[in-house]
Amino acid sequence: MNGLSHQILLGVTGSIAIHRALDLVSLLRKQKHKIYVSMTESAAHLVDPALFASLSGNPVLTDLFDPDSDDFPHIQAARTMEVALVAPATANILGKVASGIADDALSTTLMTLSCPLLFAPAMNSRMWENPFVQRNVEILQQHGARFIGPDSGPLACGDVGIGRLAPIQEIAQRTIEAIEK
Numbered sequence: 001m002n003g004l005s006h007q008i009l010l011g012v013t014g015s016i017a018i019h020r021a022l023d024l025v026s027l028l029r030k031q032k033h034k035i036y037v038s039m040t041e042s043a044a045h046l047v048d049p050a051l052f053a054s055l056s057g058n059p060v061l062t063d064l065f066d067p068d069s070d071d072f073p074h075i076q077a078a079r080t081m082e083v084a085l086v087a088p089a090t091a092n093i094l095g096k097v098a099s100g101i102a103d104d105a106l107s108t109t110l111m112t113l114s115c116p117l118l119f120a121p122a123m124n125s126r127m128w129e130n131p132f133v134q135r136n137v138e139i140l141q142q143h144g145a146r147f148i149g150p151d152s153g154p155l156a157c158g159d160v161g162i163g164r165l166a167p168i169q170e171i172a173q174r175t176i177e178a179i180e181k
Contacts, residue, residue, distance in 0.1 A: 005032045006179050009081040009113070011106045012052065014042025015088035016156040017122035017165040022047070024087060024168050025055045031172070036081070037061070038106040040093070061105045081115050082179045087148075088122035088165050091133045097145075098136035116178040120148040120171050125161030148174050 008028060012021045028035050037052040038061040049060040086093055086106075093107065097117075102108040110117065119140065127133060128150060137147065149166030165171075 005034060006082045006176065007034045007080055008175060009084040009109065010035055010037045011084065011086035011110065012037060012039045012043045013086065013088055013090040013093045014040055014046055015090050015122045017088040018043055018046050020165050020168055021087055022051065022055060024171060025052060027168055027172050029055065038109050040104055040106050061109065064105050064108055081113060083116045083118065083175055084110060084113050085118045085120065085175050087120035087171055089119040091123050091127045094119065094133060094136045094140065098139040117145045118148055118175060118178055119145060120166055121150045122165035123163050124155060124157055125159060125163040128163045146178060
């Protein structure tokens with residue numbers, strides 16, 4: 001890392017690994033980066049967006065339709081973000097983005113971006129190994145998306161296999177490398 005402050009969009013989805021995304025925000029903030037979080041509805045059911053807002057120092061995008069604003073936050077993100085990272089990335093968000101589906105704040109924002117796009121998957125190994133998920137990964141890679149993990153080991157459900165979120169330090173390092181290359 002060269003010490004510059006970067007603008008990072010962190011997409012957070014409804015994976016049990018969501019608590020590690022909180023650690024990721026803290027780590028990137030300590031490194032002096034500006035973190036903007038967009039959460040899916042499922043993610044907001046697991047962790048209150050106010051917690052991500054507090055840790056990031058910025059409002060969290062959870063809804064495209066704010067009746068009190070004339071702003072288009074998903075378009076603003078397209079203009080200012082240097083990298084977009086989805087961590088944890090569920091099978092659902094991989095399928096949406098691979099198919100061009102933009103039906104919530106996060107997927108719509110991801111469709112507007114022209115910066116590097118990274119995914120750090122976290123899901124059960126059966127889901128990760130599913131041929132449909134693997135097809136979506138291949139489609140995303142063909143269009144320039146990069147993947148960080150998943151790793152193998154014990155999973156939250158008690159299974160052991162591939163599907164663990166990669167280590168937070170590795171995710172942070174690879175995110176900054178994607179900007180600086």
